[in-house]
Amino acid sequence: GDSVTQMEGPVTLSEEAFLTINCTYTATGYPSLFWYVQYPGEGLQLLLKATKADDKGSNKGFEATYRKETTSFHLEKGSVQVSDSAVYFCALKGSSNTGKLIFGQGTTLQVKP
Amino acid sequence: DAGVIQSPRHEVTEMGQEVTLRCKPISGHDYLFWYRQTMMRGLELLIYFNNNVPIDDSGMPEDRFSAKMPNASFSTLKIQPSEPRDSAVYFCASMIARDTYGYTFGSGTRLTVV
Numbered sequence: 217g218d219s220v221t222q223m224e225g226p227v228t229l230s231e232e233a234f235l236t237i238n239c240t241y242t243a244t245g246y247p248s249l250f251w252y253v254q255y256p257g258e259g260l261q262l263l264l265k266a267t268k269a270d271d272k273g274s275n276k277g278f279e280a281t282y283r284k285e286t287t288s289f290h291l292e293k294g295s296v297q298v299s300d301s302a303v304y305f306c307a308l309k310g311s312s313n314t315g316k317l318i319f320g321q322g323t324t325l326q327v328k329p
Numbered sequence: 330d331a332g333v334i335q336s337p338r339h340e341v342t343e344m345g346q347e348v349t350l351r352c353k354p355i356s357g358h359d360y361l362f363w364y365r366q367t368m369m370r371g372l373e374l375l376i377y378f379n380n381n382v383p384i385d386d387s388g389m390p391e392d393r394f395s396a397k398m399p400n401a402s403f404s405t406l407k408i409q410p411s412e413p414r415d416s417a418v419y420f421c422a423s424m425i426a427r428d429t430y431g432y433t434f435g436s437g438t439r440l441t442v443v
Binding site: 248250252258259260261262265305307309314315316317319321322 | 333360362371372374377379384385420422424426431432433434435436437
């Protein structure tokens with residue numbers, strides 16, 4: 217079945233450092249891919265998405281490119297801030313149209329001043 | 330739009346008591362999902378509905394858990410009787426199938442069973 221694998225956390229960075237959180241997926245067909253962010257004490261919020269190969273999703277300085285050849289959707293940001301400290305979830309929506317998202321296990325990011 | 334609304338935000342109850350969690354999805358959304366989040370197990374899908382009909386309840390941990398969606402604007406998740414291991418944050422999310430924006434999550438209900 218469809219699955220998502222994220223890099224293990226926690227990831228600890230200093231402010232203004234470069235961020236990469238790896239995400240790879242297994243799916244049949246052409247899934248849509250998402251990154252969600254969860255700030256402390258809150259629900260998950262959609263951060264960015266990509267619906268077809270080579271699409272780049274971007275929001276709030278974060279980017280991720282849908283790479284079908286490597287089945288990856290890595291999240292990047294050039295310069296992180298303390299306010300980016302959160303848990304990040306990679307997810308896919310399969311082409312089977314069940315409506316269900318498959319989530320990765322989440323990666324905790326802590327940014328220190 | 331007020332988003333997905335969950336109530337209560339926090340619930341503390343004694344073991345053996347019945348607990349009911351409530352969710353109001355975004356108007357017009359045709360999918361509704363219930364998730365549970367714990368440190369140990371992460372984010373788990375419990376059950377989801379499409380047009381008020383339960384589609385997959387394979388994630389419901391046991392018969393003590395039940396969920397209903399009597400209409401398009403309301404859903405409940407009930408635990409009876411509750412146990413300490415049910416302590417978690419429970420999220421409701423809704424989605425409209427015809428767009429690609431994924432889910433909108435509520436703020437969650439933090440349940441503590443003592």
